[in-house]
Amino acid sequence: MGRYILNRVLIALPVLIGITILNFVFLHLAPGDPVTMMMPTDPTVGASSMAQTQEWQQYQRARLGLDKPLPVQYVLWVRELAQGNFGRSIASGYSVLPEVAHRLGSTLELTLTALAISIVLGIGIGVLSAVSQYSVLDYLATFCSFLAVSVPGFFLALLFIYLFALKLHVLPTSGMSTLGGPASLSDAVVHLIMPAAVLGASGTAALMRFTRSSMLEVLRQDYVVTARSKGLSERLIVVRHAFRNGVLPIITVISLQLPGLFGGSIIIEQVFYWQGMGMLGIKAVFDRDYPVIMALNLISAMLVLSANLLADIAYAFADPRIRYARTLR
């Protein structure tokens, strides 16, 4: 198993390096740069001053190292990264690593909660839907899952805000905590419910559909008939025999959901003013804030690759055939 994990890590490393190179190149090819974003167009804040001279721009570009060839800039970035230095935000001056780490926590809180909602509800209802095929529950679950997949996240978010915050007054409109109030778990949970539910909605629906079809296929297998003919209880058949085999493809689906969740969180964080990487990223993109964007891209890529790795491991763990096959080879 250890060798298997090592093998997967070694495959992931060049992928990660490739991602950073592509990000770096495309980022610098995009029109505009941080220096032009620092220049005011409102002369009442200095347009007639040195700010708009070529000298000022050249000075700032040299100071930031933006005048060097792109490969040199990339190597310098990697060198600093190797020393644990993510740099400072060009647009705002803050140190990137602590800020990104802080935001990462918030984003993980949101995405992992959304993922947990997806897994519990998606798999749970999917299994129930499969064992109760063509029942009212099955049709209702199917209807809701299509609705959740079809409605865009931002619309669902606005709808939730309107209903639960402005009409029913049961949840706050946005934010991560009540400003000025005492910090408490219940306050944090209350603020987390809407964004996590919205972010997890489409994932829940997808998982529900996958689980249902996977379970239906397994429930039709001969060994399930055999188990049933032996007189095993229906509950035991579903839980012990069908579920474990039915859940195998679901592991892949879950791991593939993570990139989508990180992507989706960008919009959801904006709508709910959730202080995560998405909000930071959007701001950084508008500011052409290269160090921040690179740090966010790197961390997102690492998270996604880690999720894939975890999926591989989980797959091997759930299905002994995979690890035995690896061992025999």
Add this chain to the structure above:
Amino acid sequence: MRNGAEHVQLITRRRLLAGGAVLAAGAGITLLQACAPTAPTAQPTAVPVAPTLPPAATKAAAAPTAAPAPTAVLTVAPTAVPVAAKPTAAPTDQPVSMSVSTSRGAHYNPLWYCCGSQIATLPWILMGLARQNTQGQFEPWLASSYTLDDSGSTVTIKLQPTARWSDGQPITAADVVWTWELWAAPWIHGPASAQSKVWGLAGATEFNDGTADKIAGVQVVDDHTITAKLDPPNALWTIGQQMDFGILPKHVFDNWPKDKLADNPYMDAPTVSSGPYKFVKYELDQYIEMMRWDDWWGNTVWKQPKMTHVFAKQLDPPTAIAQIERGELNVAAVPGQEMERVQKMPNVELFRVPSLGMLGYWYNQRRPSLQDKRVRQAFDFALDKEAIRKAVNFGLGKPTATTIMGPDWALDPSVKPRPYDPEKAKALLTDAGFDASQTLTYLLVGSDAFVKSLAEVFQQYLGQIAVKVDLKTVTSAVEIPEFDKGDFDIGLIGGGEFARDPSLSAAYFRSDTAWASKWMGYNNPRLDELFKQGVSTSDPKKRAPIYFEVQQILNDEVPWLLLWQLEQVWAADKRLGGFTPYVMSTSTGASLLDWTWK
């Protein structure tokens, strides 16, 4: 093969479809009912066509309590309002929150003072020499007075004698000079706007380019007095220069390498403060938290604020409006399209006040097609500005012919906006020999619906006088490179603080400015002379005829086609007392000292 759940009652596909239809219909009706009563007015995206534009519904029964920008503040005596030496207790500890705008590069580093979040809060934490009041005028703040001599060549600044930092150190002239040098320093890692604040001080250029080790024109007279020579002389330097930049505590940075200033923890958390509030926390792009400094030295000079705990939230307008409706926010700027909705909120009061800024189109006269002023005048006649204002801007705004919009003494009553007259526009184009086969290019920056609608309106109105206009859309990241390149004819311009003083228009139209020389290609020597004369004295009676002529020239030559003077709309929690609407959206909290819970 069936699964093992035979006990579950099966339903037919027909029953399912029927049930689904009922469910969908029910959900739809519920949603419609839920959304109908207070759904916000949609952002205008349709292009209004002249001359039958339906006026947009704008009936905000606002309380226009604020007058237009008042007369300019010139040399100043202390405006101290003595109050009881013993601070009075605030009525309640309930936090108050206000929305502040975010801007590109939002941050809190006090050296990078530029954006909404800082303008609204920093003056209360790190006092500037002056601060902007609700009318956008500067009033002495950390300075007890600032006085310009008659020629406008020297400014004398006296600091409040009792001023001290929150760590007990006195605030002295050395702090001011050190801060000015930081703003002028080339090594400062910040936006260009900060450096412009000391522009005009004699010797700032030399200090900036490294040929001098201090700003030569600045002299410390004593611990609380500074004199600064101005180059060129400018009798209105204290108005044009935004003296609300926070003065920093020099002693915090003693022995700290000057090229590592950004690494000083103080830059992320300015905990040593001078104002009535102490910095508590800044959550990037989220909020700034301030707590009242109960022992503030200024309690005896001004008054102690009643609000003990203040949050400035960086929110986009839709979120701010939702929060104020829910009672999670107490003060917010209101976009035009949300006015009607906010007006219906029982817990909120709506305010409207003329702003200092304007909105209009600017011409790139580097392109030959727009160098004839008759062409520019023709476009001014071709636009039904009143109809556009009603349809696109929800009736907000006030007609204006030029950027000289205030104070009242500076306004030439004979200069009026051109009426809508497409026939006259056509005649002018014919007179000018305008080549109707050419296509003009309109530079559309960004994807904002309002900005886009103004571009489309321009395009359509000009289409009515047979002038073709193409829209060239670019992102805001390349705005300045596009300006430099100049591959377009018309652009949109808005904002500014023009109504504060007529001299502020010089920053755009004087031929040695970046706007006029680099981007607009506009040059009028007479205007240059007038702008120079306009700042040679601070006497409004002498200045008025100068700016009358400026208005006549600007109105005749139309370097910009003005649409209207902006109007600012505010929503304030009805429980909040002492709130005064502000002329600038960035100055949220300008009346914070007066706020109280009713």
